[in-house]
Amino acid sequence: MTTQAIIETVAGSGGKPAITYRLAGDRCLLVEYGEMEFDLTLNFFVLAVDDALRGRPADGIIETAPGFRSILVSYDPFVLATGDLLEHLHAVHEGLGAEQEMAIPSRTVHLPVAFDDSQTRAAVARYVHSIRADAPNAEGGTNVDYIVRYNGLADREELYESILQTEQWTAFIGFFPGLPFMFPLDPRDAVFVPKYNPTRTWTPEGALGLGGPCFAIYPVESAGGYQLVGRTLPIYDVQARNAIFRENPLLLRAGDRVKFHRVGEEELLALFEDVHADRYRYRIEEGVFEVGEYLEWLPQVKDEADERRRRRDEAAAVTPVP
Amino acid sequence: MARSLEVLEGGIQTTVQDYPGRRGMLARGFFPAGPMDHFAFRAANLLVGNPEPAAGLEVTLGGVTLRFDAGATVAVAGAEAEAAVDGERIPLWESRRVAAGSQLRIGVSQGPGFRIYVGISGGIDVPPLFGSRATYTMGALGGFEGRALKAGDRLALGGESGDGTPRRFRPSARPPYSREWEIEATRGPHAAPDFLTEEDMQTLFGRWWSVDRNSNRTGIRLESHLFQWARTTGGIAGGHPSNILDNSYPVGAVNVNGDLPVILGPDGPTAGGFICAATVAHAGFWKIGQLRPVGDRVRFREVTVEEAIALDRELDERLTVASLESV
Numbered sequence: 001m002t003t004q005a006i007i008e009t010v011a012g013s014g015g016k017p018a019i020t021y022r023l024a025g026d027r028c029l030l031v032e033y034g035e036m037e038f039d040l041t042l043n044f045f046v047l048a049v050d051d052a053l054r055g056r057p058a059d060g061i062i063e064t065a066p067g068f069r070s071i072l073v074s075y076d077p078f079v080l081a082t083g084d085l086l087e088h089l090h091a092v093h094e095g096l097g098a099e100q101e102m103a104i105p106s107r108t109v110h111l112p113v114a115f116d117d118s119q120t121r122a123a124v125a126r127y128v129h130s131i132r133a134d135a136p137n138a139e140g141g142t143n144v145d146y147i148v149r150y151n152g153l154a155d156r157e158e159l160y161e162s163i164l165q166t167e168q169w170t171a172f173i174g175f176f177p178g179l180p181f182m183f184p185l186d187p188r189d190a191v192f193v194p195k196y197n198p199t200r201t202w203t204p205e206g207a208l209g210l211g212g213p214c215f216a217i218y219p220v221e222s223a224g225g226y227q228l229v230g231r232t233l234p235i236y237d238v239q240a241r242n243a244i245f246r247e248n249p250l251l252l253r254a255g256d257r258v259k260f261h262r263v264g265e266e267e268l269l270a271l272f273e274d275v276h277a278d279r280y281r282y283r284i285e286e287g288v289f290e291v292g293e294y295l296e297w298l299p300q301v302k303d304e305a306d307e308r309r310r311r312r313d314e315a316a317a318v319t320p321v322p
Numbered sequence: 323m324a325r326s327l328e329v330l331e332g333g334i335q336t337t338v339q340d341y342p343g344r345r346g347m348l349a350r351g352f353f354p355a356g357p358m359d360h361f362a363f364r365a366a367n368l369l370v371g372n373p374e375p376a377a378g379l380e381v382t383l384g385g386v387t388l389r390f391d392a393g394a395t396v397a398v399a400g401a402e403a404e405a406a407v408d409g410e411r412i413p414l415w416e417s418r419r420v421a422a423g424s425q426l427r428i429g430v431s432q433g434p435g436f437r438i439y440v441g442i443s444g445g446i447d448v449p450p451l452f453g454s455r456a457t458y459t460m461g462a463l464g465g466f467e468g469r470a471l472k473a474g475d476r477l478a479l480g481g482e483s484g485d486g487t488p489r490r491f492r493p494s495a496r497p498p499y500s501r502e503w504e505i506e507a508t509r510g511p512h513a514a515p516d517f518l519t520e521e522d523m524q525t526l527f528g529r530w531w532s533v534d535r536n537s538n539r540t541g542i543r544l545e546s547h548l549f550q551w552a553r554t555t556g557g558i559a560g561g562h563p564s565n566i567l568d569n570s571y572p573v574g575a576v577n578v579n580g581d582l583p584v585i586l587g588p589d590g591p592t593a594g595g596f597i598c599a600a601t602v603a604h605a606g607f608w609k610i611g612q613l614r615p616v617g618d619r620v621r622f623r624e625v626t627v628e629e630a631i632a633l634d635r636e637l638d639e640r641l642t643v644a645s646l647e648s649v
Contacts, residue, residue: 003626005510022511025601026630028572030511036567038558050349065348067569067593074348074572077631174570174593177351177461181568181593212560212595214568219351220462238451238463250350 015098106289152315178236355456359611362400366441369397371484376445401435444480512597574602605633
């Protein structure tokens with residue numbers, strides 16, 4: 001029998017985005033917010049809803065998992081009927097204020113990064129040697145120059161400065177245990193790059209990658225498709241060799257702001273050892289992200305961000321895609 | 323001394339699993355893991371008198387030998403395969419006592435079916451991780467050292483459970499095995515008319531799909547198919563119309579990755595930027611564990627959520643002691 005994937009839509013109003021409820025099997029509902037736009041405000045709304053859902057648990061909701069502009073709600077249909085789940089979600093949505101008034105629990109997590117280090121270069125070399133010798137994104141044995149070229153940046157330093165200047169917003173965790181999907185909060189620092197084609201079979205732990213507009217840190221050695229810019233510290237450890245991982249093997253969670261500072265490769269390797277020997281203490285500040293303040297600030301940098309985007313679009317148009 | 327068993331032959335991929343696996347971790351990037359065929363797994367546990375959460379073994383294809391260092395009640399269920407205790411053939415879907423020192427050998431399955439489950443009284447006693455003993459192969463965690471078993475591994479067993487009486491899972495309560503599988507699925511989350519055309523959906527639910535050789539616990543890859551698509555590109559999310567801004571995936575989703583539909587398995591990626599056109603019903607999910615790469619074919623049968631839930635209730639009713647008979 002035929003059914004519809006979309007079971008209900010609610011128009012946006014009162015500073016809140018439109019909501020689309022989609023069937024995702026008999027045990028999950030996918031709740032989407034707004035339109036398919038690359039708008040971080042939608043993610044702020046997602047995290048505010050997710051927080052509110054945790055504050056108002058309903059019998060039968062097993063777990064919720066945010067995406068960029070959606071939440072996947074897993075539930076037990078024998079405890080909570082789909083209709084009752086919808087009612088509960090309506091009530092939670094109605095209880096929320098407008099986007100401008102939202103305050104999201106948000107830590108600032110400071111992490112060192114060594115750009116274009118020998119481990120990420122080794123991953124690129126291995127790719128060129130064993131998978132694709134003529135990959136335009138691997139020219140010169142690094143992905144960094146390709147990112148610079150694709151975005152029309154003056155040089156590597158301009159790329160590094162943009163990564164260091166902004167805070168990265170952790171929109172959600174997924175794909176693989178502990179992997180953060182991060183986006184620059186300062187639109188002037190937005191960079192964009194196509195992914196590997198085909199993908200890479202090896203990436204070092206802690207590698208910082210860029211795919212499309214999204215930054216990610218690789219939690220463990222793994223395959224991957226993002227262009228590599230450097231390497232940071234461990235963000236995931238089930239063995240809990242460092243105190244930070246004892247209660248939770250994941251360093252990052254949705255809503256965290258990651259701020260990178262630059263270190264040399266030797267220092268990074270020493271810090272890696274310090275993490276494993278439980279000598280290193282991760283620097284994390286508790287805090288709240290005021291969405292209204294952020295939205296008020298955005299227009300001040302809009303012209304500059306638009307100009308950079310034009311420059312990037314021009315460069316991208318004449319840069320080969322992998 | 324604690325009860326244990328020793329692996330003499332591990333086969334191609336034998337893992338410790340429990341049902342329903344690791345729930346509540348999706349937002350941290352963990353799929354639930356757990357048995358790919360939860361029906362045969364649960365039946366094997368039921369036969370040996372274990373409580374439902376007890377851990378057992380998932381054997382892919384076969385070629386496994388286990389030696390029990392203590393007496394135990396064991397049951398083998400799932401794909402057609404030759405099973406023997408100390409050389410004596412034993413039927414599947416039946417429990418029996420094995421003495422300390424006995425060897426259980428599971429031959430290579432010729433099908434139908436692809437995975438074989440071993441229930442052992444007391445369950446496999448590996449340390450739980452985030453509430454489950456299931457092996458999550460993609461995260462290399464849980465189960466026994468986060469990996470498939472190999473010769474020489476020694477697994478601790480929990481304290482004896484059940485009364486050791488041999489029992490049989492009634493043939494009428496067993497699901498039919500085949501080379502052609504009809505799998506119940508609901509439409510969406512991303513279907514027609516906004517992502518695919520109605521004709522695409524008719525194709526998705528109407529045709530037979532061959533199972534690709536590169537299928538495993540992370541997913542069942544089907545055949546590439548050129549859908550019509552309701553949009554020309556994925557817009558800001560990417561060039562291909564299968565691209566969307568990344569979201570979390572439900573287990574059992576039929577994820578369309580470019581032109582390739584993949585059924586997301588229990589160890590799959592939890593999130594990504596591709597649409598999921600349909601989602602396998604929980605009551606039909608066990609079948610994906612029995613799909614044989616190369617040769618088996620799948621057709622999705624569209625059901626409503628209400629029908630899916632009703633099927634799930636029937637399945638739960640079959641997985642009770644009422645389905646057991648004495649041997």
